[in-house]
Amino acid sequence: MPQARRMCGRLLSLTLLFSALLIPVVEARQMVSVARNEINMRTGAGTQHEPLWLLSRGYPLQVVAQRGKWVKVRDFEKDEGWVYRPLTSKRPHHVVKASIANVRSGPSTKTRVVGKLRYGEVVRTLEKREGWVKVSHQSGVKGWIARRLLWGW
Numbered sequence: 553m554p555q556a557r558r559m560c561g562r563l564l565s566l567t568l569l570f571s572a573l574l575i576p577v578v579e580a581r582q583m584v585s586v587a588r589n590e591i592n593m594r595t596g597a598g599t600q601h602e603p604l605w606l607l608s609r610g611y612p613l614q615v616v617a618q619r620g621k622w623v624k625v626r627d628f629e630k631d632e633g634w635v636y637r638p639l640t641s642k643r644p645h646h647v648v649k650a651s652i653a654n655v656r657s658g659p660s661t662k663t664r665v666v667g668k669l670r671y672g673e674v675v676r677t678l679e680k681r682e683g684w685v686k687v688s689h690q691s692g693v694k695g696w697i698a699r700r701l702l703w704g705w
Contacts, residue, residue: 582615583705584623584640591640593633597622604633610645610674612704628703644677646685646697646704653702655695659684667693677704 592603597619607613613625613635621637628647648669655667659681667689669675675687675697685702688694 583642583644584613584615584625584635584637585643585645585704586611586613586635586639587641587643588639591635593625593627593631593635595633597624597634601634605631607635608674610643610676612645612647612674613640644705646675646677646687646702648673648675648697648701649703650701653697655687655689655693655697657695659686659696661698663696666695667691669693669697675702 586607586609589609590606593605593607594601594603611627613627615623616626616632617624618637619634622634623637623640624632624634626632628649648671651671653669654665655669657664657666669689673689675689677685678688678694679686680699681696683699684696685699686694686696687702
């Protein structure tokens with residue numbers, strides 16, 4: 553019986569250790585987007601910290617840590633900083649990571665090109681299909697972009 557108790561204790565310890573290691577991985581995959589016209593990305597968690605960047609509505613960010621109502625985020629260029637969580641949303645967006653991305657009428661390279669977007673432009677995510685994302689740009693362009701040309705969720 554003592555041997556079985558030790559085994560259960562070890563199993564519980566391993567489970568807790570695995571859970572503790574898994575939590576940062578889950579948080580690292582969490583995404584948010586800017587919910588206001590503009591917000592500051594700061595050097596630390598609080599308004600007393602210097603602004604690093606001004607981020608525009610829809611800009612997608614990957615959450616890497618949290619401190620109270622502040623989240624440490626990473627953008628598609630791997631820049632990191634802090635933003636105030638209530639100024640973000642769960643509305644999915646992508647940013648173009650290719651120099652130029654064709655926006656197509658359907659999820660295939662065989663469909664008509666309806667527009668072009670450039671590096672760093674933000675698009676709202678409307679739908680996803682295998683290897684493709686249907687997007688909407690503030691200019692009015694709407695269509696499909698190959699997933700490999702985008703960053704976000």
